[in-house]
Amino acid sequence: MSASALAHSLLRPLRWSERALDAVIAPVVVTAMAALIGVITLQVVSRVFFTAVGWTEEVARFLLVWITFLAATLAFRRGRHIALTFVVDALPGFPRRLARIAALLVSLGFLLALMAIGWEYMQVQSFQKSASLRLSMTWVYAVIPLAAAIMAWYALVDIIALSLGEPPPDAEEPGA
Template sequence: MKQLLKILDHAERAAITIMMMVMVILIFVQVFTRYVMSDSLGWTEEASRYLFIWLIFLSIGIAFVDKKHISIDILLDVLPTIVQKIIMQISYIILMILSIFLLKQGLDLVENLQQFSQKSSTLQIPMWVVYLSLPVGFGIAFLRLIHVSILLYIDRPDKESEVDHI
């Protein structure tokens, strides 16, 4: 199980890093061709937009493990540890339910888009590929929520490097 979570973590982080690098390069090329060569490449804008969508949905799960989602924890910090764990577990369960709902809705959306066979305007890729980021992202987020729920009850000496203790 630990090995599978490490592989998932490395794959997610590598995919996000590659997407970010490609996106930066595409945007640089777009700016260069538009302002220096006075001729823009339309496909770079569309490609970077779709990469950004995938990047956001893939980042949801990692943000759960790294505890990077926005939260107000001033009240939580003054409560006893057991109460903190109970409240966090309840919030994880609510987020799991939401992730399952969004995963199901995303799959339905992708299925509907496959029937219409709509393509993007410039790149001519099927739009269901773009929208597939929704169920993939929330599927991974669901797995990560199970992961952080388990980590909640494991005493770790170094809470900063949770990925190493998978």
């Protein structure tokens, strides 16, 4: 078996796990966006025509937090976060790959720190209940370590792929 075929066979289950996560997260984000639109519409209509529905502001805020973090995982996977890549893109093949690996390692370090800090913050806030729904704030803040863990997984898979000489799945080549 050639080295390229071996690398491809090693990456297949990792890439499958990324696609599976995306297949779950994307509809959750779309559904949450639809729910957010519905809740905000209810909030506006109830304020204009009736008495304001108290829980709508809280639900909208919590949905927005979850949408932000979960959509960030989708953007991370697709390489859509803001990045200055002109220096890396100007490098030839092997140095470009090393620079991408270095950037992913820095991102991975940040994401692991965010995961740990998010977990700690979630634990600290666990005794607190939301004002209207009386929902444990653990559920609100759980998205921080969850999203950080998902993005860390994506970064790790990309590091492995680049180390094996394969480009990330949605990487755009310079000039493309």
